[in-house]
Amino acid sequence: MVNRNGSFGRFGLYAAVVLVCVAILAPFGWLIVSSISYRVDLTTVPLKWIPQSLNLQNYREIFAAGSGGVNASLKIGLLNSLVIAGGSTVFCLLAGSLAAYVFSRLHFRGKNATFSFILLTQFMPMIVLIIPIYMIMSRLRLLNTILALVVADCAFTLPLVIWLMLSYFESIPRDLEEVARIDGCSRFGTIFRIIMPLSTPGLAASGIFAFIIAWNEFFSALVLSSTLRSKTISVIISEYSSKVGVDYVAMAAGGVVASLPPVILALVFQKYIVEGLTAGAVKG
Amino acid sequence: MPRASFAKARSSLLEREGVLAFLLLAPAMAVILGVLIFPMVSSLGLSFTDLKLTDPSSGRFTGLANYAAASRDPMLWAAMGRTLTFAVTTVTVETCLGVLIAMLLNQKFRGRAFVRGLVILPWALPYVVNGIMWKWIFDANYGAFNALLSQLGVIGEYKIWLGDPATAMVLVIVANIWKETPVAVILVLAALQSIPKDLYEAAAIDGARRARAFFSITLPMLKPIIVSLLVIKTIWALKEFDLIYIMTKGGPANGTNMFSYYIYQHTFQFLNFGYGSALAYILTILAVGMAVAYMKSLKGGPDVES
Numbered sequence: 001m002v003n004r005n006g007s008f009g010r011f012g013l014y015a016a017v018v019l020v021c022v023a024i025l026a027p028f029g030w031l032i033v034s035s036i037s038y039r040v041d042l043t044t045v046p047l048k049w050i051p052q053s054l055n056l057q058n059y060r061e062i063f064a065a066g067s068g069g070v071n072a073s074l075k076i077g078l079l080n081s082l083v084i085a086g087g088s089t090v091f092c093l094l095a096g097s098l099a100a101y102v103f104s105r106l107h108f109r110g111k112n113a114t115f116s117f118i119l120l121t122q123f124m125p126m127i128v129l130i131i132p133i134y135m136i137m138s139r140l141r142l143l144n145t146i147l148a149l150v151v152a153d154c155a156f157t158l159p160l161v162i163w164l165m166l167s168y169f170e171s172i173p174r175d176l177e178e179v180a181r182i183d184g185c186s187r188f189g190t191i192f193r194i195i196m197p198l199s200t201p202g203l204a205a206s207g208i209f210a211f212i213i214a215w216n217e218f219f220s221a222l223v224l225s226s227t228l229r230s231k232t233i234s235v236i237i238s239e240y241s242s243k244v245g246v247d248y249v250a251m252a253a254g255g256v257v258a259s260l261p262p263v264i265l266a267l268v269f270q271k272y273i274v275e276g277l278t279a280g281a282v283k284g
Numbered sequence: 285m286p287r288a289s290f291a292k293a294r295s296s297l298l299e300r301e302g303v304l305a306f307l308l309l310a311p312a313m314a315v316i317l318g319v320l321i322f323p324m325v326s327s328l329g330l331s332f333t334d335l336k337l338t339d340p341s342s343g344r345f346t347g348l349a350n351y352a353a354a355s356r357d358p359m360l361w362a363a364m365g366r367t368l369t370f371a372v373t374t375v376t377v378e379t380c381l382g383v384l385i386a387m388l389l390n391q392k393f394r395g396r397a398f399v400r401g402l403v404i405l406p407w408a409l410p411y412v413v414n415g416i417m418w419k420w421i422f423d424a425n426y427g428a429f430n431a432l433l434s435q436l437g438v439i440g441e442y443k444i445w446l447g448d449p450a451t452a453m454v455l456v457i458v459a460n461i462w463k464e465t466p467v468a469v470i471l472v473l474a475a476l477q478s479i480p481k482d483l484y485e486a487a488a489i490d491g492a493r494r495a496r497a498f499f500s501i502t503l504p505m506l507k508p509i510i511v512s513l514l515v516i517k518t519i520w521a522l523k524e525f526d527l528i529y530i531m532t533k534g535g536p537a538n539g540t541n542m543f544s545y546y547i548y549q550h551t552f553q554f555l556n557f558g559y560g561s562a563l564a565y566i567l568t569i570l571a572v573g574m575a576v577a578y579m580k581s582l583k584g585g586p587d588v589e590s
Contacts, residue, residue, distance in 0.1 A: 016388050017399055024402050027462065028409070030428050031417045045442070047431035095311035106305040116579065121320045123575035125523040127547045128564035131330065131557060132323030155319030158312050187304060216410040218526045223552065234412040238530055248420060255413040266408035270401050277467065278474040 028259075035059075035252035042248055058253035070240065070247070074254050076228045077236035081258075084146055084221075084232060085214035088153035092210040093203055095154070096161030101191055103162070104169040105177070118159045126156075126219050134223055144226045152224060153214040160213070161206045167279045168202030169195060205272035205279075212262040233258045324568075331562035337555035350562035360563065362538070363546040366453065370542055371521035374460050379513050381461070382468020383506065389469065390476045400473070407466040415530025418459035422446055449539020452532050456540050459527055464520070468513050475509040476502070515578040519571045543567055 034042060035058065037051035061071035062078070102108075103115050133152060134143070142148040176198075177190040185193065196203070221232045237258055240251045266273055331350055336342045354360055389400055406414070421428045424444040433439045446452050479502065487497045525544040528534055534541035534549065541549070547567065551560030 013388070013391060013393055017393060017395075020385055020388065021399060021402060023462075024405055027417055027421060028405060030421060031413075034420065043426050045426070045431070046435055047426070047428065049431075091311075091315075095315065098308040099312035102305045102308045106301050106308075108302055108305045118316060119579070120572060120575055121316060123519050123571050124320065124324065125544065125564065125567050125571055127523075127525065127544050127551070128327050128561070128568045129320060129323045131551055131561055131564065132326035133319060135326070136318075136323065151315060151319055154315050158316055162312065212408060216408075216412075218410070218412050219529075222529075234410050237410075237412050237416060240416065248423075248426065251416060252420065255416050259409050259413050262408040262410060263405060266404045267401060270404050273404060273407075274470055274474065277470050 031252050032256055034248060035256045037249060039247070039249050055249060058250050059257070062253065062257055070236075070250055070254070073228055073231075073236050074233065074257065077231050077233035078257065080146065080149075080228075080230060081215055081233040082261075084149045084153060084230075085211050085261075087146070087150040088157060088214040089207050089210040091150070091154050092157050092161045093207055096158050096206065097165050097196065097199070097203070098191070099158070099162045100165035100169055101195065103166050105174070118162060122159045130220055130223050133220070137224060143224060144230050146230050148224050149221055149230055149232065152220040153217055156217070156220070157210045157213050161210055164206045164209070164276055164279055165199065165202050168199045172198050201272070201275075204269070205276040208265055208269050208272050209276050212265060215262050327561045327568075328565060330557055331565050333558045335556075335558040335561075337557060342558070346558070350559050351566070353559065354562055354566060359538070359541075360546060363541050363543050366539075366541065367522060367524075367543040370453070370457060370460075370524065371518050373457050374464065374521050375514055375517045377457075377461050378465045378468050378517060379510060381465050382472050382513065383510070385465070385469045386472035386476055387502075389473055403466045403469050405466075406463045407470075409463065411463070411526035412530055414459060414463045415527050418455065418462070419446070419531045422455050446532060447536055449535075449537050452536055452539050456527055456531055459531065460521075460524065463527075464517065468517070471509050471513060472506060475506055479505045512578075515574060519574055522567065522571050 033049075033051065036054050036056060038053065038055045041048055041051050058071060061069075062074050103111065137143050137145075137148045172195060176194050180190050180194055181187065215232075216234065217232070218234045218238065221230075221235050222238065225231045225235055233254075237251070237254050240247075240254060332345055332347055334342050334344055334346045334349065385403070389396065389403070409417075422430075422445040424430070424442060424447065427442075427445070429445065430439070430442040434442065443451075445455055483501050484497055487501060492500070523544055524542060525548065528540055528542060528545045529548070532540045534545045543563075544567065547560055547563045550556045550563060554560075
């Protein structure tokens, strides 16, 4: 855009930028500050914004072995979330890439309809699915298991991974596979020797999305889990307000710890996230 | 010749497209069919029964009784009204803010890359953490919002923000806006960056002022992405659950009891699986209906053969 370079214009610009930064950072920043404050400081009125001394007790308890109370459950929730999000990511990348290959390179009757159908599932509200999913898992005796949560996460994330990988595959020229097949490579072989290696950015973007979505997932985890055997960190934190009562510091610390993986992943790999979000959304 | 027999052996089962397609799609479709499609169908069946988990003799086929009851359920209509308020407000504000902030981030300034990166933070935050963060900020006794307002002299004493149905709804809307605006910013920014600069140069040569350029060039070029955002965000707003569960549990006095939470209450608290399924189906028809209409309007839906 054509810029009017008046000093008022620049000042207004930077003021707006600062405002946006503050709006983004302040709420989360306050959560972080709360998590390292002493309860005494947080509960005085008028509030002292900067703690006079740092309280790292909760963080120590979360990451140390053999702690008790809420922070022990938080640690277990953290591990559960890691396993569930990780497992879901791996499965989604594998199954999703293969499915995307089918939609990109193969033909069968009803292909377009199937694809549209898969995309439509993204708009189904969780609540309509969760009731029968609960009943199915109950009948399969999979309630309160890590496997159930992984399967649920996969179902919600697969359409997105298929969509993303499809757009990446479409940008790989088909000649490469044709050359390989003339040289005797099987169709199946071309997938793993040609297409996948060329799609590592797509896999990275899909993987990061899948992980973050699975990590942040709450409702299905809430319904399908009942004990620490399968509760994710999101579920554990949601119980804080009733369980911990008024231990605001522990709650804030739990919130910060739960946020670290997805936030760090998103900040470090932001390029992939932006590419993923805009894939297909902006084109045409 | 070895090559010929090699080729013959290769035209095995895996070379037939149909078979290969089936095999490769199998893992993904197994999960999607099992966890999404089958439950969808099963839900429909459930909605035609009077299943209550508290009543062992329930589960009889009742046809459209649940749907009829839903149309006469005043609490459902109230919940839908609140959902509408929530959806209209959040979607409008998020999209407008998205456009404004994207335009801001499209300007040249120092540290632009850093700020663009920062925008992702609310998106990445888990829904639960977003809920407890805002609940803590608006806490009646020790919340930062109360502290800020009273230290600035705006209010005399601390208010119980989440204790009043109207303000509770406002706060839930604020929390949602904070979390969901980044998506709008990122998408609009990408769209802005794809607008050819020559258009603006030509307009400048023709003497058009910035406001004119905005309305004649920028806005029309942004129309597709803005429409996409409006539709998708509305569907998301209809489904909103996590935030309500964490911040207000539908209260106070049902002030924030929106559609999804109302369904949750009937299913998992009152254990009315039959009625809950019917309600859930109504929501699904709304959400999927909007999605279908939108996809059709994109000229025949997504094209797999490009």
